[in-house]
Structure formats: C-alpha cells, structure tokens
Amino acid sequence: MSKTPSVPKKKVSAKKPVAKAAQLLRGFKDILPGEQHYWEFISKTVESFYKGYGFAKIDPPILEESALFVRSIGKQTDIVEKEMFTFVDQGQGTVVMRPEATASIARAYINHGMVNQPQPVKLFYFGPMFRRERPQSGRQRQFHQFGFEILGDQNPVIDAQIIAITSNFFKEIGLDQISIQVNSIGTVESRKIYIQELTSYYRSKRKMLCEDCKKRLTKNPLRLLDCKNPACQFVRNDAPQIVDWLDDDSKNHFMKVVDYLDELDISYVLNPFLVRGLDYYTKTVFEVWPKEIKEGSQSALGGGGRYDGLIELLGGRPTPAVGVAIGVERVISQLRTNEINVPKKETADVFLAQIGDQAKVKALSLFEQLRKEKVDIVENLAKDSLKSQLELANKLKVKYALILGQKEVMDGTILVRDMESGVQEVIDFNKTAQELKKKLANGNGR
RNA sequence: GUGGCCUUGGUGAAACGGUUAUCACGCGAGUUUGUGGCACUCGCAUUACGGGUUCGAUUCCCGUAGGCCACCCCA
Numbered sequence: 382m383s384k385t386p387s388v389p390k391k392k393v394s395a396k397k398p399v400a401k402a403a404q405l406l407r408g409f410k411d412i413l414p415g416e417q418h419y420w421e422f423i424s425k426t427v428e429s430f431y432k433g434y435g436f437a438k439i440d441p442p443i444l445e446e447s448a449l450f451v452r453s454i455g456k457q458t459d460i461v462e463k464e465m466f467t468f469v470d471q472g473q474g475t476v477v478m479r480p481e482a483t484a485s486i487a488r489a490y491i492n493h494g495m496v497n498q499p500q501p502v503k504l505f506y507f508g509p510m511f512r513r514e515r516p517q518s519g520r521q522r523q524f525h526q527f528g529f530e531i532l533g534d535q536n537p538v539i540d541a542q543i544i545a546i547t548s549n550f551f552k553e554i555g556l557d558q559i560s561i562q563v564n565s566i567g568t569v570e571s572r573k574i575y576i577q578e579l580t581s582y583y584r585s586k587r588k589m590l591c592e593d594c595k596k597r598l599t600k601n602p603l604r605l606l607d608c609k610n611p612a613c614q615f616v617r618n619d620a621p622q623i624v625d626w627l628d629d630d631s632k633n634h635f636m637k638v639v640d641y642l643d644e645l646d647i648s649y650v651l652n653p654f655l656v657r658g659l660d661y662y663t664k665t666v667f668e669v670w671p672k673e674i675k676e677g678s679q680s681a682l683g684g685g686g687r688y689d690g691l692i693e694l695l696g697g698r699p700t701p702a703v704g705v706a707i708g709v710e711r712v713i714s715q716l717r718t719n720e721i722n723v724p725k726k727e728t729a730d731v732f733l734a735q736i737g738d739q740a741k742v743k744a745l746s747l748f749e750q751l752r753k754e755k756v757d758i759v760e761n762l763a764k765d766s767l768k769s770q771l772e773l774a775n776k777l778k779v780k781y782a783l784i785l786g787q788k789e790v791m792d793g794t795i796l797v798r799d800m801e802s803g804v805q806e807v808i809d810f811n812k813t814a815q816e817l818k819k820k821l822a823n824g825n826g827r
Numbered sequence: 828g829u830g831g832c833c834u835u836g837g838u839g840a841a842a843c844g845g846u847u848a849u850c851a852c853g854c855g856a857g858u859u860u861g862u863g864g865c866a867c868u869c870g871c872a873u874u875a876c877g878g879g880u881u882c883g884a885u886u887c888c889c890g891u892a893g894g895c896c897a898c899c900c901c902a
Contacts, residue, residue: 401875401876402875402876404875404876404892404893405893406893407892407893407894458900458901459828459899459900459901460900460901463828463899463900464900464901480901481901481902510902512900512901512902514828514899514900514901515828515829515898515899516893516894516895516896517895517896517897517898518895518896518897519901519902520900520901520902524902525902526902528902593898593899596899601900604899604900609898657901658900658901659901668902669902680901680902681901681902682902683902684901684902706902707902708901708902709902710902711902712902734861734862736861736862737861766857766860766861766862767861767862767863768861768862768863769855769856769863770862770863771862771863771864772862772863772864773863774863775863775864776863776864782862782863784861784862786861787861788861796862798862798863800863800864803862803863805862
C-alpha cells in the first residue's frame with residue numbers, strides 16, 4: 382500500500398525544536414546553593430582543625446597513574462578491581478581518577494623529598510574522590526573526603542592523636558552520637574600467619590557459611606569477620622582473634638595507643654573484628670560509625686589507621702605513617718538526620734531599588750560604594766518597576782530598602798524605607814552609607 | 828557486578844486505555860505606568876528517552892538512561 386508522502390505520520394512541531402534535557406552522570410551530584418551552608422560549616426571547622434593541630438594543606442591532583450593505586454590499595458581489593466574510573470591517556474598510559482588520597486600523599490612525600498623536613502610531616506587534604514560504584518544511600522561516584530596524615534614517625538602517640546583529632550572533629554560539629562571502633566591488624570607478616578589460622582578455622586566450618594563467605598574464604602579472608610549473616614556471626618564467635626596473633630611489637634604498640642586514648646578521655650570501642658579493606662594498613666585501624674541503630678544499612682563516616690609499609694612500597698625510604706579520612710557527604714547526611722543546627726547565611730540587610738535610567742546609573746556606583754563600606758546589600762538592577770523590586774526586597778526579608786528615582790537624583794537625596802513599618806525617610810544621598818550603618822546598628826542593639 | 832522499587836512542569840501531587848493532561852506552590856509579565864507582604868488576569872509539560880500493543884497510551888509491554896534502596900565493598 383502506498384501512501385501519499387505529503388501526510389506525515391507524526392506532525393513535527395512547528396515551534397522550535399526541543400533539545401533533549403541534559404542529564405547528570407550516574408552517581409554524580411550537584412552541590413546546590415541551598416546546601417552550601419553545610420559545606421561551609423565543615424570546611425571552616427576543618428580548617429581551624431588542621432591549622433590548630435599544625436598540619437599543612439596539600440592538594441594532590443585528581444588524576445594519577447593507575448599503578449599508584451594498584452600498588453597501594455591492593456590488586457585484590459574491590460576498589461581496584463571494579464571501582465576505579467580508569468582510562469587510557471592518548472596511548473601514553475593508564476590513568477585513574479583517584480579513589481582516595483592517601484596513596485597520593487605518600488607519593489608526594491616521596492616526590493618532594495619530605496624525608497628531609499623535620500619528621501613527622503603532617504599533611505591535610507580536602508577534595509573529591511571517585512569510585513565507580515552502584516549509587517546507594519551514603520554512596521556516590523564522586524564524593525568528598527578530607528583527611529589528616531602524619532608521616533615519618535612510628536610512635537603510638539601519633540595514632541592516638543589522629544584518633545583524637547577525629548573524635549574532636551565530630552564533637553566540634555555536634556555529632557557526639559558516634560562510636561569509634563578500634564583494632565590492630567599487626568604487621569604484614571603477623572597478619573599472614575593469622576590469616577592462615579583464620580582460613581583453616583573457617584574451612585572447617587565451611588558448610589555453615591553463607592555463599593558470600595565461601596567466596597571470602599579464598600578471596601578476602603579477613604572480611605569473614607564482619608559478615609552480617611547471623612550464621613556466619615555464630616561461626617565467628619569461636620574464630621581465632623587477631624589480637625592473639627599479633628607480634629610483640631604490634632601488641633605493645635596497640636596497648637600504648639589505647640592507653641593514650643584513655644589518657645585523652647576519648648571514648649572508643651575495641652572491635653576485634655574490625656579489618657579494613659585497603660591492603661596498606663598495618664597495626665592500628667579504626668572506623669567512625671553513627672551510634673544509634675537505624676533500620677537499613679549504615680555506613681562509616683570515616684576511617685583510618687597506620688600504614689607503615691606504604692611509602693616503601695611506593696619506592697620511598699621505609700617510613701611509618703598514620704592517617705584518617707572522613708567522608709563529607711556522609712557527615713552532612715548524619716548532621717541532617719540528627720537535625721543538628723548548622724549556621725546558615727542570614728539574608729542581606731538592605732535592598733537597593735532604582736527607577737529610571739539616570740537612577741540606574743547612579744545606583745550602579747552607589748552599590749559599589751556601599752559594598753566597599755561593608756554594608757550587606759543586594760540589588761536587582763535588571764528590573765525596572767519599583768513594584769517588582771520591592772516584592773523582591775520583601776521576599777529577601779531585608780530590613781531596609783533604598784529607593785533611588787529621578788526625583789531623588791535631582792535633589793541629591795535617597796529614600797530609606799523600613800520594610801517592617803513601611804516608614805520612609807529622605808536622607809542626603811552622600812550620607813547613605815553612614816545613615817544606613819547608624820540605622821542598622823540601632824536595630825541590632827535592641 | 829547482582830537484585831528490588833521507581834520516573835507526569837522548577838517543586839509536591841492528580842488523571843477506570845479516550846480531559847484542550849488537573850491542582851497547589853514557585854517563576855515571569857501585568858491589573859493605566861514611583862512603593863512589598865493580600866487579591867485578580869495571563870504565561871510557564873512534545874507525561875525521562877526510544878520502540879511495541881491498540882482505533883486511541885500519562886496509563887499496558889520491552890529496551891535505554893537516571894533516581895531510591897539492599898547485597899558486595901567502602902568514605
């Protein structure tokens with residue numbers, strides 16, 4: 382059957398063609414103006430912390446060669462196996478968007494000869510990290526971490542200090558309902574022995590384990606310890622504990638860390654089942670969890686530990702180090718669920734309205750002048766009608782509106798309108814700043 | 828990577844397979860032109876995208892993309 386081609390099946394809109402709406406990449410988020418106060422609050426707090434504790438800020442790049450993370454985090458880990466944004470840089474080599482920062486810090490320590498600085502070197506960072514995971518609560522593909530790293534000393538007091546900084550940070554921002562879980566996973570050597578012991582125990586109970594744990598048995602035995610399955614947890618009760626397999630040095634080290642924490646009056650929970658997912662950890666490990674039990678899953682707000690072998694592994698001199706990383710998005714969502722009041726920027730004090738071309742020109746420079754005088758002022762010079770400008774002023778909840786029109790320009794005056802009472806006053810244009818300041822000072826003094 | 832639920836304007840919602848796709852908030856322009864908070868008028872959606880079934884799809888089916896959630900794992 383042939384149809385006349387003159388009748389289109391679907392009528393194409395005669396109007397302008399509509400482009401497909403641009404969309405965010407999966408797992409990526411805009412941090413919108415309405416939530417910036419949380420970010421500012423955290424940045425400010427964290428800034429006072431790193432300065433107060435004598436850390437220097439460092440901003441490593443977001444892109445690093447992939448070998449850095451494969452070597453440091455470990456080839457067998459999920460992060461490296463399936464969660465890295467990896468791509469080939471024009472045939473020059475494989476690069477990745479950093480999934481964490483500690484490896485970069487260690488790399489920087491080596492690259493810039495920081496061994497030659499007084500030890501330990503204390504570094505702070507804050508920035509975006511990337512992991513190609515399935516998005517979920519508390520989990521995005523781009524998220525932010527900040528962290529404190531102390532490189533170049535193996536004294537247990539430093540471990541305690543890192544934990545103390547972490548604890549104090551959470552206290553400072555008002556999240557006191559947290560639990561800091563602490564454990565020691567010893568040196569690489571002692572851990573190897575322990576893992577053998579652990580796997581042989583679990584192998585004997587193999588048929589009681591869940592499917593995931595059967596896989597863990599070969600792939601990631603330490604993870605057997607924190608399986609959520611009740612049957613597996615039952616098996617865990619009689620499992621060998623890592624503390625019993627620590628070498629003397631690690632054991633002493635851990636005892637001292639705990640002593641220091643007690644001395645500092647930091648509350649913590651000893652968790653013999655705590656292991657961490659990254660290969661580079663040695664001795665002390667810890668995680669920060671929300672305290673109250675919610676339905677559904679929860680995620681750690683932060684975590685860290687000692688990584689005495691990392692710098693050597695990356696080609697530096699043997700250098701002990703400790704650090705912590707805290708997840709900003711997770712902290713913010715915890716602030717929200719705990720309904721913690723976070724300072725939000727108040728609205729401006731004054732709105733500058735103008736009517737007419739001449740007034741608009743004058744308003745332009747008046748605004749500049751007032752801004753320099755530190756008057757908290759806003760405007761919408763693009764609008765023409767006074768009505769819509771006052772509407773805006775009302776919505777912005779300013780205390781005063783300045784009104785500058787043709788008449789005022791001629792007289793060298795300006796109107797000050799009290800937005801609450803509606804009372805208006807004519808003042809000398811040249812005294813605008815000082816008059817406003819006087820009024821605002823009075824208002825605040827009440 | 829595996830699994831579940833989901834997707835209607837900027838936001839929150841409504842619409843037995845048949846409405847010019849409804850409502851509220853919001854945004855913009857006005858209500859005779861220099862005065863906000865009230866009211867009114869008007870405007871603001873190819874129902875995520877692409878296919879299929881049907882005379883007819885916002886509604887049913889499939890695919891893609893995104894969202895939320897859980898597992899794995901992690902901040």
